[in-house]
Amino acid sequence: MDGGWQLLGRPSEHQAILSALTDGGSGVMLVGPPGVGKTTSARTVTDSLRAPVHWAACTESSRAIPLGAFAPWVRLSPSTSRDPIAALVSAREALIAEPNTVIGVDDAHLLDQLSATLLHQITIEHAARVVATARSRETVPDAITTLWKDGYLTRIELDPLTKEQCTELVEKVLGGTLEGLSADVIWESSGGNPLFLRNMVEGALAAGNLTENNEVWQLRGPTAVPSGLVALIDERLDRAGDAVVDALKLLALYEPLDLDTLVELGPCVHGSWRSCVIVRSPRPPSGSGSSGSASTVIRTSSPSC
Numbered sequence: 001m002d003g004g005w006q007l008l009g010r011p012s013e014h015q016a017i018l019s020a021l022t023d024g025g026s027g028v029m030l031v032g033p034p035g036v037g038k039t040t041s042a043r044t045v046t047d048s049l050r051a052p053v054h055w056a057a058c059t060e061s062s063r064a065i066p067l068g069a070f071a072p073w074v075r076l077s078p079s080t081s082r083d084p085i086a087a088l089v090s091a092r093e094a095l096i097a098e099p100n101t102v103i104g105v106d107d108a109h110l111l112d113q114l115s116a117t118l119l120h121q122i123t124i125e126h127a128a129r130v131v132a133t134a135r136s137r138e139t140v141p142d143a144i145t146t147l148w149k150d151g152y153l154t155r156i157e158l159d160p161l162t163k164e165q166c167t168e169l170v171e172k173v174l175g176g177t178l179e180g181l182s183a184d185v186i187w188e189s190s191g192g193n194p195l196f197l198r199n200m201v202e203g204a205l206a207a208g209n210l211t212e213n214n215e216v217w218q219l220r221g222p223t224a225v226p227s228g229l230v231a232l233i234d235e236r237l238d239r240a241g242d243a244v245v246d247a248l249k250l251l252a253l254y255e256p257l258d259l260d261t262l263v264e265l266g267p268c269v270h271g272s273w274r275s276c277v278i279v280r281s282p283r284p285p286s287g288s289g290s291s292g293s294a295s296t297v298i299r300t301s302s303p304s305c
């Protein structure tokens, strides 16, 4: 691998986003699990537009601040600096100053209420077009949900990559052919989630478990879990709660368990399904070298479920 990570084109998804922006609509709400490629797809499309684009990134910290998401566009004098309406007007003016503007809002489930109100106003007045991303299963501010429910924004669910897409991407990154068995393991373990796929491939390369033999790339040995992925899983487990973590511990010790046995574990398993930290996951193919527990724990918190 010489050139680092590569981007796989997702023409049908990108075309759907583009159409929602250009066919007279007010824009698009791109929804999907973490790591599925929402930000990458949305930015790829807005980068291709010949229009002014303003991207606002929402975070847990910005959510705590009124108008936090659009703070970079607020220009206030000392006399109006505490006035939320003045801040709203100021951000609005700056955001739509140029004609034909597109406003990108990344992780809109983390929008603060005032920013959500501003985005709602701008959208229903067709003052700018909008590309928003949001994690599925997260609560999005009411003002934003209304936008796609009332038909202002087209809601698009971004799916994980297919097996063919996964293999194509990995081969593009490696610059060579991937062995069939290794392609199966990589696809099953990543669930087609590009973030997991990237972490798996880069981790396996760094650990020397993904190597080229006779012009074919082979994955052998346990799948390494890079620190970035560990942090993502940690964050999801923190939010899942104690009952779900207890279910996961049992699963990690005894899996694979059949569904009836899991259901006997009670409400904590129900919560695990709901919070999407356990999934029906086939055993890894024998001979893949990956341990059942490791692959299931990763898949249990896979964003692709």
Ligand SMILES: Nc1ncnc2c1ncn2[C@@H]1O[C@H](COP(=O)(O)OP(=O)(O)O)[C@@H](O)[C@H]1O
Pocket: 005, 006, 007, 008, 009, 010, 032, 033, 034, 035, 036, 037, 038, 039, 040, 041, 133, 169, 194, 195, 196, 198
């Ligand atoms: N089309 C793609 N081709 C290759 N890698 C991708 C693609 N989309 C996403 N990725 C990889 O997955 C990671 C997560 O993508 P991102 O767009 O941030 O996901 P999300 O916004 O859904 O959480 C990115 O850092 C990128 O490396």
Ligand SMILES: [Mg+2]
Pocket: 038, 039, 040, 106, 107, 133
């Ligand atoms: Mg994102």
